[in-house]
Amino acid sequence: MAYPTRVKLVDVGPRDGLQNEKQPVPAAVKIELVHRLQDAGLKEIEVTSFVSPKWVPQMADNAEVMAGIRRQPGVRYSVLVPNMKGFEAALASKPDEIVVFGAASEAFSQRNINCSIAESMERFAPVVAAARANGIYVRGAISVAVGCPYQGEVSPAGVELVARLMKEIGVQHCGVADTIGVGTPRKVQAAMEAALKHYALDDISGHFHDTYGMALVNTAACLEMGIWQYDASVAGLGGCPYAKGATGNVATEDVVYMLHGMGIATGIDLDKLIDAGKYISDFLDRKPNSRAATAILNKRNNEACAVPS
């Protein structure tokens, strides 16, 4: 199959990214980050989560952030909800989309949410029904789709099971996530093929972590299958909770650099995106965790230095 000519990227930096950063970020900075992302051309942004602040204090300002965003027509704002209580709290913020999640490994499901994969989907069923009754799109995420920190290798059968259960409860989109970044092209393609047994090509996305440096090569492997939707996190926000100091989410800048180089349109202005990544990285007092952003920012600085004084 030929590469898609256009790719849609979902920036998960404000939620998935900032949730895994130690430093607390004020609501105003999160809002400004969302504004900069949409100005750069992002058409979908995972803004926050409605999880108990006891578990995720970084997202306690969820309603404030959602209320503060100057919404742009054509942009979809999504929030993560873990259960009905979270959904009810999210509803007042009028998200365009909610994200629910299941694990492709029983060990991960048990350790993370204290129930089996099947039980987790049963718990989500009323949430999905309520969201759809309210006209809210439901995205599902399958975590640890190729490898699990507790059980090691994850078979495509695990992915297929979650995809089937998600489909049965009415989840509209299936995101396949390599949560710990151990995947390589063939394994990731096998996981995608498992998801494709229950979801159409247009309803599937990839979510890759760059922990072992594999995120882009896995993205390219999925592009070859025609998959045209991917999550990414500006400035590579969010470390890896399973390997301290290691890289987590792939940087949106790196994905955009690759896609544009391949002649695949994203609608994103890479320079503005790099500025958005620099904005939040400056706030966090670190460098963007993106090789493309690093190289381009260096180039900008060198050119600036080269101007005769």
Added chain:
Amino acid sequence: MAYPTRVKLVDVGPRDGLQNEKQPVPAAVKIELVHRLQDAGLKEIEVTSFVSPKWVPQMADNAEVMAGIRRQPGVRYSVLVPNMKGFEAALASKPDEIVVFGAASEAFSQRNINCSIAESMERFAPVVAAARANGIYVRGAISVAVGCPYQGEVSPAGVELVARLMKEIGVQHCGVADTIGVGTPRKVQAAMEAALKHYALDDISGHFHDTYGMALVNTAACLEMGIWQYDASVAGLGGCPYAKGATGNVATEDVVYMLHGMGIATGIDLDKLIDAGKYISDFLDRKPNSRAATAILNKRNNEACAVPS
């Protein structure tokens, strides 16, 4: 075409890598690094260069390093030579292979070696003839094969020209190098196709820099063409001389992690390779510039911490 089942990696860390590190490295450390690389299973190592120490003081110990290596049967030791004077100096060290180089961009050729592409090849002709007369294999490298810091985009025609000229003067192997790391899959494939007009598939290799994070995706794109030889640099040794603080050579560890994950054999023991990278990185007082090594070293540390005391 199916992926190759086996890949040969050339570690260029001791030469291309250390040449671009600011900190001087004593000969004994370089020798130990070569020993660790061959113990890890590398079958070809670019050891040093015979360039004037006025230009490259880091390689002034070339003869000492070559003399100090405990050579292993089946391992090929290569050195870079810029001209006949360098070749004559190298000869006493009995390299298995010499590396000569040309640029795919006229601008780069002029700025770097003060002559045109065609002139540079004329100058190499007697070196190549002398090497082959001495039974030394001759590898050619085409630098800036997809992008040039001075002229920007480089067309496949530039690559084809150098490949043709190299072939004409008797260069046996053609390495296609994305010296500044700006390439993306389709551009890199086009450069490879240009080289394939003059060299057989078995006589071509890829040399990718990870400056923009594209090295692995470019490697995978070439694997799809059947190309099975690649350069890489342990611990990502060697920065990018054209963008300060940016990444240069792709880390051998990252390439090996990807290949093994894809079921492609390399003959390399990844754990030993990571140890070799840690050895030289500790000496340079920095972390290995490899995502796979970072993740695996983190995992080792976390497991070590988890042992009950």
